[in-house]
Amino acid sequence: MLKGDLTLELGDRVAAAVEAAFGLRITAEEAVIRAAAPDRPADYQCNAAFALAKRVGAAPLAVAGEIASHLEADLVEPPVVAGAGFVNLTLRRSWLEGLLVRLQTDARLGVPPSARARRVVIDYGAPNIAKELHAGHLRSTVIGDAIARLLRFSGDEVIAQNHLGDWGTPFGMLLEHLVDLGWTQTGAEHSIRDLDALYKAARAKFNESPVFAERSRRRVVLLQGGDAGTLELWSELVAASIQYFQHIYDVLGVLLRPEDARGESFYNPFLGDVVEELQAKGLLVESEGALCVFPPGFKGRDGSPQPLIVRKSDGGFNYEATDLAALRFRTQELHGEELLYVIQAAQHMRLQMLFATGRLAGWVTDAIDVQHVSFGALLGEDGKILKTREGESVKLVDLIDEGIARARRIVEERSQLEDGEREEIARAVGIGALKYADLAGDRQKDHVFAWDRLLAMDGNTAVYLQYANARIRSVIRRGGEEVAPGTRIVLGDPSERALGLRLAQFGGAVRSATEHLEPHRLCTHLYETATAFTAFYERCSVLSAETDELRQSRLALCGLTSRALILGLSLLGIEAPERL
Numbered sequence: 001m002l003k004g005d006l007t008l009e010l011g012d013r014v015a016a017a018v019e020a021a022f023g024l025r026i027t028a029e030e031a032v033i034r035a036a037a038p039d040r041p042a043d044y045q046c047n048a049a050f051a052l053a054k055r056v057g058a059a060p061l062a063v064a065g066e067i068a069s070h071l072e073a074d075l076v077e078p079p080v081v082a083g084a085g086f087v088n089l090t091l092r093r094s095w096l097e098g099l100l101v102r103l104q105t106d107a108r109l110g111v112p113p114s115a116r117a118r119r120v121v122i123d124y125g126a127p128n129i130a131k132e133l134h135a136g137h138l139r140s141t142v143i144g145d146a147i148a149r150l151l152r153f154s155g156d157e158v159i160a161q162n163h164l165g166d167w168g169t170p171f172g173m174l175l176e177h178l179v180d181l182g183w184t185q186t187g188a189e190h191s192i193r194d195l196d197a198l199y200k201a202a203r204a205k206f207n208e209s210p211v212f213a214e215r216s217r218r219r220v221v222l223l224q225g226g227d228a229g230t231l232e233l234w235s236e237l238v239a240a241s242i243q244y245f246q247h248i249y250d251v252l253g254v255l256l257r258p259e260d261a262r263g264e265s266f267y268n269p270f271l272g273d274v275v276e277e278l279q280a281k282g283l284l285v286e287s288e289g290a291l292c293v294f295p296p297g298f299k300g301r302d303g304s305p306q307p308l309i310v311r312k313s314d315g316g317f318n319y320e321a322t323d324l325a326a327l328r329f330r331t332q333e334l335h336g337e338e339l340l341y342v343i344q345a346a347q348h349m350r351l352q353m354l355f356a357t358g359r360l361a362g363w364v365t366d367a368i369d370v371q372h373v374s375f376g377a378l379l380g381e382d383g384k385i386l387k388t389r390e391g392e393s394v395k396l397v398d399l400i401d402e403g404i405a406r407a408r409r410i411v412e413e414r415s416q417l418e419d420g421e422r423e424e425i426a427r428a429v430g431i432g433a434l435k436y437a438d439l440a441g442d443r444q445k446d447h448v449f450a451w452d453r454l455l456a457m458d459g460n461t462a463v464y465l466q467y468a469n470a471r472i473r474s475v476i477r478r479g480g481e482e483v484a485p486g487t488r489i490v491l492g493d494p495s496e497r498a499l500g501l502r503l504a505q506f507g508g509a510v511r512s513a514t515e516h517l518e519p520h521r522l523c524t525h526l527y528e529t530a531t532a533f534t535a536f537y538e539r540c541s542v543l544s545a546e547t548d549e550l551r552q553s554r555l556a557l558c559g560l561t562s563r564a565l566i567l568g569l570s571l572l573g574i575e576a577p578e579r580l
Contacts, residue, residue, distance in 0.1 A: 004112040004507030007033040007044070010075070010089060014046050017070035022056050022063075033089075035505065042080065042088035043501060049085035060085025091501070093491055099504050100489045104556060109564055110507035113155035120151050121159045121336035123326075123343070125249075125256050128165035129241040129263070130174055130195040133248055134393035135386050136344075139375050139447065142438045144342035145254045146519040146572050147373065153571055154514050159334055162245075162256050163326065166238055166263035168319070170199070172220035175233055176212065177202035179219075183233065192244040195237065224268065238263065251400060252431060253573050267325035271317045274325050275310060283360055289313030295356035298349070308353045323354050324361075327370075331363045338369045340517070345374040345444065373517050376446035378438075386449050403430035406455055410463070417579060428575040429455075429463050436462030439572055440523040460527040462574055465565055468530040470580035472562040475542055479555050487556040488549070495536040499557060502529040506564050510571065519572055526568045533561045 011028025018026050032047040049063035056063060064087050068079035071087075075095055080088040103110055124144020127133050148158050177198060205212050222230045242258050249256045275291065278284045284291045285307075292307035300306050310321050330336045341351055351372045358364035380386045386394050407430030411422045437454035438447055440461075458464055476482060491497040502525070509525030512518075542558060545551040566576045 004110045005511045006091075006505060006508055007035065008508075010044055010046070013072055013075060014048055014067060014087075016072065017067045018048065018052065020070040021066040022052070024052070024055065026052075036088070038498070040088075042090045044089040044091075046079075046087040046089060047085075049087065053085070091504075093497065096497070096500055096504060097489050097491055100491075100500050100557075100560060101486055103503065103560060104485045104487065108507075109560075109567060110504070111153070111510045112507070117155045117157060118337045119157045119159065119335060120338045120340060121161060121330045121334050122148055122151070122340040123161045123163050124148070124340075125160075125162040125245075125254075125260075126164065126343070127162075127241075127245055129171070130192075130199050130237050131241075132192055132196045133245065133396040135396055135399050135449075136378055136393070137396055138399070138434065139378055139438055139443075140342050140344070141249070141252070141254055141256070142435045142573070143373070143375055143443055143519065145256070146435075146439055147340065147342065147517050148255060149571050149573060150510070150514040150519070150522075153510070156338075159336065160256055160260040161326075161330070162261045164238075164242075164261050164263035166234075166241075167223075167265045167268060167322070169216065169220055170203075171223060171234060171237075172216040172218075173202040173206045173212075174199050174237070175223065175230060176216045176219045177205060178233060192241060195240065238265075248396060248400070252435070253575070255573070262326075264319065264322045267322050267329065268317075270325040270329065271321050274321060274328060277328075278310060278324075278357075278361060281361060283357070284310060293357045293360070295353050295360060298353050298356070306349075306353065308357055320350075320354070324357060327354060327358045328361070328363045331358070331368055336368065338371070339364075340371050340373050342373045342375070345376055348372055348374055371517070373443075375443040379446050379448045381448060381450050383448070399434065400431065402451075403434045403455075406430060406451060407433065407463075410455065410457075411580070421579065425577045425580060428577050429466060429580070432462035432466060432569070432574040435574055436465075436523065436572065439519040440527075442520055443518060460523065462569070463580075465526055465530050465569060466574075466576055467580050468533055469562050469565040469569075469576045470578065471537070472533065472558050472565075473578050475537075475558050476555065476562070479543055479551075482559060483552050483555045487552050489556050490550060490553045492550075493536075493540050495532070495539040496554070496557065499529070499532040499536045499561065502532045503557075503560050503564055506568070510568070513571075522568055522571060526565060529561060529564055529568075533558075 008028045010033045011031035014031035014033065015026050015028055018024055026048070030048065030051070032051065034045050034047065036042045036045050046067065049060040049067060052063050053060045061081065061084060064081045064085040068081050068087050071079050075092065077090045077092055082088050122144060125137070125141050127137055148160055151158050206216055219230060223234055242261055246258055275284070278293060283293050285294055287307055290309050290313045291311040292309050294305045294307055298306040308320055309318060310324065311317055327339070330339055343351065355364060355370045358370065364370050378386050388394055404427050408423070408426035411417065411426045411429060417425065433454045437449070441447055453459070454461060455463060457467060489500065491500045505525065509522050513522035536557070540554060542554040543551065545554055569576045
């Protein structure tokens with residue numbers, strides 16, 4: 001039974017060869033198997049000889065020779081030793097053809113479920129109540145959603161947490177401003193854009209008027225104290241905002257739901273318990289009237305210990321205390337075995353201090369993995385944070401509408417589509433382009449946003465992949481019917497073999513993207529698969545192949561390629577239209 005990743009399968013074979021040759025046991029990972037570049041005379045390369053040379057007291061070239069001579073030949077052609085100690089590995093054609101036949105009846109296309117399902121709590125989305133989502137929210141939402149999909153597909157139990165900003169001084173300002181305007185409740189007739197404008201007005205008034213600022217602080221006390229009128233107005237703001245957020249998530253095809261929303265307010269009743277527990281464990285230190293934790297190893301620019309403020313000098317709590325309460329809740333109440341925080345890279349030190357404090361408190365143990373899944377900023381083509389010409393934050397809804405409008409112009413050029421079908425496809429193309437452009441690059445790096453690139457019909461874009469799949473579906477339709485599962489596949493032409501190899505590597509690409517929490521690894525594989533299909537389609541006639549057996553073989557290859565593209569895109573949260 002294959003592991004679903006050819007690098008691990010080959011690694012096992014190399015490990016067996018090493019044990020047979022030298023009596024040493026190594027893991028599949030220590031076999032250091034790498035996929036070879038397309039222009040290399042092999043499918044994979046084994047680099048294990050270099051690390052093993054010192055252990056066995058021989059030159060890497062000699063070690064490579066021993067590995068090659070002891071390697072079982074059922075999976076690969078006779079290995080070739082190259083350079084200073086590389087072992088080149090080429091899959092046997094008959095073995096690869098057999099694997100592709102088996103994949104035709106495998107709904108997961110060679111991706112095995114996780115050996116042990118984990119409970120994963122993933123924090124992503126995290127908008128602020130009474131404020132519109134802006135372009136910067138796209139990254140956390142889209143990356144988090146793709147990772148959640150990958151983890152669920154692997155068999156993990158995923159608990160999404162949309163950590164809403166719905167508490168504290170900002171709401172004191174807004175609520176007091178609404179009271180000044182005579183509002184006792186927001187009512188359904190008030191849109192999120194009304195609230196966004198009102199929030200900005202409240203902020204300006206707070207900055208300009210000490211009297212209003214003091215009233216706002218008193219309003220926060222009323223809110224935190226459970227004043228009925230204040231809570232009613234605040235609840236209306238929260239409800240209107242969550243309804244707006246859900247509309248955007250639905251349009252984007254993001255899996256977050258209202259029940260995943262857990263605002264800062266949820267943790268307010270637990271803040272006192274957090275302080276008491278930290279105090280009892282001797283972790284709190286009073287500093288300038290505030291209660292702080294000083295986790296070891298964190299220092300400011302001047303070299304002084306960096307505090308994590310749990311309670312402010314005025315007795316109030318800030319977001320650090322809320323984050324601690326959330327961490328405690330996610331480990332002790334949700335029983336998360338892995339906690340993922342999909343948050344911008346700029347927050348890295350703050351999160352590391354949070355995790356360190358959780359370990360000191362005993363909430364995070366060796367059995368719990370806590371990770372900051374960081375990502376870079378969303379930049380305009382000028383290399384600066386994406387803004388409108390007026391210098392305002394770009395509204396996410398405007399970005400979505402623009403993407404669909406641009407995609408509509410692309411789709412409208414294809415007159416054979418019906419009006420309703422064109423509109424549906426335009427939405428899939430426009431939204432897919434936005435999401436894929438965000439996912440296709442290394443998430444750690446800043447993402448430079450450019451419409452022309454993300455909607456290009458060639459290159460590593462969603463529309464290129466969607467078009468490749470639509471072309472395949474057209475070929476299959478013209479072929480009359482899907483080929484029967486288990487159809488024999490013949491990889492006679494080099495382009496057929498190159499495509500077959502990419503399809504065999506699908507499971508490894510999904511595993512790698514899931515294991516490293518890096519969706520771009522899957523994007524790269526899907527792009528390589530689509531380009532391999534294009535080369536195959538240009539070289540090999542499908543519907544008018546020389547024999548019926550070859551026609552069925554090539555149709556089977558087409559079917560597998562379409563399934564890989566559709567499944568891969570779905571794991572990224574992107575649709576693959578039947579026509580384009």
